[in-house]
Amino acid sequence: MNGGFEQLLQILHSAGSKFVLIGGLAAIAHGAATVTGDVDICYARDPDNLERLSQALAPFHPRLRGAPPDLPFCLDTPTLRAGLNFTLTTDVGDLDLLGEVLGLGGYESVQVVSEEVELYGLSCLVLTLEGLIRAKRAAGRPKDLRALYELEALFALKPKDDQ
């Protein structure tokens, strides 16, 4: 269970890493009444950002979620470079790092459909409702239907000048 949303956002933000908040927490920031236990971000894959991310997370012992505890794993820059999407657990909560988002693409494309939102006093890039809807539609999983309909309802309810 993750109560460390604020701490994770602060860690990522203070490292100056380039990321967009996506997934359930982004939906909640937009007003969704869903429940999520992790922080999902789409991160930039340039070498500088991989370095920033790995160094920022290292003190919080990131490990692969659901993997055997004795499985060797080190979230350093080469590991980030070699992989794309990582589902992690850390000392401060669960964190999913996505190099690409289905229906949207990599960080550069995701950034285009994101907006700056103040969260806990931090200015964070958050995927827009439109972006979340596009990603949910692309995922096309039955389990996402409720979330999709909820996001579409939020889009309809939001004042037009906020969209």
Added chain:
Amino acid sequence: MSQVETALELDFSNIPTDPLERAVWYGVDLTLLQENLRRTPTERLENHRRALEAVEALRKANRERRIRATPANPSQRRE
């Protein structure tokens, strides 16, 4: 007919086209969304965090209840 059977009989060929009607049709509580929209993004995250903590407290209480209900000595278990 039970509620589960009713839910399984949702007619997906006749989904409402209006997004609000569609959400209600699928069980989304619009009043929760409307309340959330009155909050700031941080307040929405904080509200969610408190809900998550409540869920975790319930899970913990349930785990502890099960542990208390399980005899420590296997010989004490009822056949």
